[in-house]
Amino acid sequence: MYAGEGGGGGAGRPGDTKVAGPDTSVVREGRGPDTGGRRGTGRRLAMIDGMKRILEVTGFLVMVIGVCGILRELTGGWFKLMGVTRLLTDHVWFLEGRELYANIVIAALGLVIMVVSDRVKA
Template sequence: MKRILEFVGGVVLIGGIAGVLRELTGWFPFMGFTRFLTENVSFLQGREIITNIAIAVLGFAIVMIADTRRRT
């Protein structure tokens, strides 16, 4: 379970960071974690950077939770 949480958290963290870079610089056009959210959820439109930062923080939190779990 620990490895799964680390993997998922790492993917979410990298996706959030890549989304911030995409919004600020135009790089990583293939990283579309928030494209669907910001196009279909009305209160997220125009807040792509904040959404990506929140996704990166969520990924970091998942990695930290995985780090605190004991091996069973």
């Protein structure tokens, strides 16, 4: 129903439309109800979605690297799928002898990054 066509008695502009539902507000043409009339909000939402996706992928990769490192340490080194964990843990002087713990922390860090990416608000 268009504004000005009987029922609801709203004085609206010719391009305005009424939205049916619990909130019968007038939506200006070209602007969605979620933008609040601000320009550039769609670009901002797309950028936040892209950042969330990057965080999700990064967190997943870090967690996979940590889990592969844990498997490598628990199996005595025959699980050589991910050589990155060896670079991270064997060549850092303060991690000598603590490779398993370092890989657990890396896996937990990946999990934390994924949880944080889900909590980012659009």
